[in-house]
Amino acid sequence: MVFVLVISICFAAEEYSRGDFPEGFVFGAGTSAYQVEGAADEDGRSPSVWDTYAHQGYAGGATGDVAVDQYHKYEEDVRLMAGMGLDSYRFSISWSRLIPGEGGRGAVNPKGVQYYNNLINELISHGIQPQVSLYNYDHPQVLEDEYGGWVSRKMVGDFRDYAEVCFREFGDRVGHWTTVNEANIFASGSYDQGMTPPHRCSPPFGITRQGKQRGVIGMTLYAFGFVPYTNSTADVAAVKRAKEFFLGWAANPLVYGDYPEVMKRNVGSRLPSFTSEESKLVKGSFDFLGLIHYMQMPVRDNPSSLNLELRDLNADVGAQMMVDQESFSVGFPVTPGAMGDILQDFKTLYGNPPLYIHENGQLERRNATLKDTGRVEYLRLYIGAVLDSIRNGCNVKGYFMWSLLDVFELLGGFQTGFGLYYVDLDDPNLTRYPKLSAHWYSRFLKGATVGSADDVSNGAFELAAGNFSHLITTRSPHRRSTSG
Numbered sequence: 001m002v003f004v005l006v007i008s009i010c011f012a013a014e015e016y017s018r019g020d021f022p023e024g025f026v027f028g029a030g031t032s033a034y035q036v037e038g039a040a041d042e043d044g045r046s047p048s049v050w051d052t053y054a055h056q057g058y059a060g061g062a063t064g065d066v067a068v069d070q071y072h073k074y075e076e077d078v079r080l081m082a083g084m085g086l087d088s089y090r091f092s093i094s095w096s097r098l099i100p101g102e103g104g105r106g107a108v109n110p111k112g113v114q115y116y117n118n119l120i121n122e123l124i125s126h127g128i129q130p131q132v133s134l135y136n137y138d139h140p141q142v143l144e145d146e147y148g149g150w151v152s153r154k155m156v157g158d159f160r161d162y163a164e165v166c167f168r169e170f171g172d173r174v175g176h177w178t179t180v181n182e183a184n185i186f187a188s189g190s191y192d193q194g195m196t197p198p199h200r201c202s203p204p205f206g207i208t209r210q211g212k213q214r215g216v217i218g219m220t221l222y223a224f225g226f227v228p229y230t231n232s233t234a235d236v237a238a239v240k241r242a243k244e245f246f247l248g249w250a251a252n253p254l255v256y257g258d259y260p261e262v263m264k265r266n267v268g269s270r271l272p273s274f275t276s277e278e279s280k281l282v283k284g285s286f287d288f289l290g291l292i293h294y295m296q297m298p299v300r301d302n303p304s305s306l307n308l309e310l311r312d313l314n315a316d317v318g319a320q321m322m323v324d325q326e327s328f329s330v331g332f333p334v335t336p337g338a339m340g341d342i343l344q345d346f347k348t349l350y351g352n353p354p355l356y357i358h359e360n361g362q363l364e365r366r367n368a369t370l371k372d373t374g375r376v377e378y379l380r381l382y383i384g385a386v387l388d389s390i391r392n393g394c395n396v397k398g399y400f401m402w403s404l405l406d407v408f409e410l411l412g413g414f415q416t417g418f419g420l421y422y423v424d425l426d427d428p429n430l431t432r433y434p435k436l437s438a439h440w441y442s443r444f445l446k447g448a449t450v451g452s453a454d455d456v457s458n459g460a461f462e463l464a465a466g467n468f469s470h471l472i473t474t475r476s477p478h479r480r481s482t483s484g
Helices: 049-055 070-084 110-125 141-147 154-170 183-191 233-256 261-270 276-282 303-307 313-317 336-349 373-391 436-445 459-466 469-474
Strands: 026-030 088-092 129-135 176-180 216-222 225-228 288-292 296-301 319-321 355-359 396-402 421-423 432-434
Touching: 026 129, 026 355, 049 141, 070 110, 070 432, 070 436, 088 396, 110 129, 110 154, 129 154, 141 154, 154 176, 183 216, 216 233, 225 233, 225 336, 233 261, 233 276, 233 296, 233 313, 233 319, 233 336, 261 313, 288 336, 303 313, 336 355, 336 373, 373 396, 373 436
Parallel strands: 026 088, 026 396, 088 129, 129 176, 176 216, 216 288, 225 296, 288 355, 355 396
Antiparallel strands: 296 319, 421 432
16 A cells, blocks of 8 residues: 655755764675575575575565675675775674574584685775674574474574574674664564565465674664654654554663553553563663664554454554555655654663664665666765764764665565665676765765765766666666576
8 A cells, every 4th residue: 555655854964074973983884694695505505584485476586596696706795895995894694504404403504604704804804894683584494394483482592592603603703793683673574464584474464475702782673764644643642652663662671671551551461571580681681772764654643443353563553654665666755854863762762872773775776877866865864864863962883874785675676776886687797886876985984075065966976886877778687586
């Protein structure tokens, strides 16, 4: 269903440079294992639930069997990162590559250890910090088959064992870890609506379709920029509920040891309760929080949904999210003020914890253009919003642009892309080509002042990203859209 999207008008950020950010602030870019690695059946890797999901056709027929082949091209990609000036690269480890055996447990795959050691060492040799996510929609399929994956408490022990292997093998060099990527969206999308791996749904709500370790650990949450659909008191209250359900659901237990009161009231006995021991265990059990933010979302009060006998997460909110589905294929509305609002909420509601922006970026149709001026403008405004938030006292420690490359996307396959680099899927070498945004981000990282009067429209700057523009119009993004 498509709803009308209310777009807030945001002022253009002032001119700024990297030097305006605090000392030690980290700038980077990110990807995840299934989206970039490829080599799906090489060197002992076993299938994950994402393999199964993709091969069942839920990403428009596309799969990550080859993806953009970072498994074989990691050295080249690290050179691109270093040339751009990245401080850090955020990636995930494939559980089914590291521990591919029966049950996703047992013997560690030496080839998997070797690959991640090689990648981590290559990053460090170029002065790039590795930041690692342990889980991104891709637990071993055997665990899903055996006991249903995350619907069973058995998963706790298996995930703990997997995490301990990662800490033991890589913890001497990886200083920042996240446990579950966008945990709130993973829970609702994968186990309520069924729109993401492992594609489980709750009818009728489903959408068919540490030894040497000295690092810090956090969790990454997906954050919509909720705003009231109208200025009515009811819609303003609906926004508050939406924030509690979609962010407070995970953040409240981590900070306060329990779910938000409105969740307990609206969900009732269907919401599990924390024991005193569990509450003590989870409260304060993070060193930082990661945030994923792309777009603003208007919210309208919908109290009638609370009268339904059979309800899911969305119905329990008692509000309607005004989703513009088209934005997920043609580009997000540019509303950087929403980023600032989210960061301010974490400052005032959750004790101003250390925050990393783990994903932020603009999608475009994958074969659009290398001169992605819209993405440049998006990045300029959102990075500016982060700077404004820091100046207002928000404890933001880093910003990671999504994504380094045009990768296999969870919902769009190879139809859409967020990358700083275009990957020619028709080229056997999967050649990477820089977009305008790559040049802009590099200039910013190397000290250039950017802002409303920067040189995005400068002819020479555009030419640098436009040399390969013929590839966009002559090549298809579909070479790897089906398995086999």
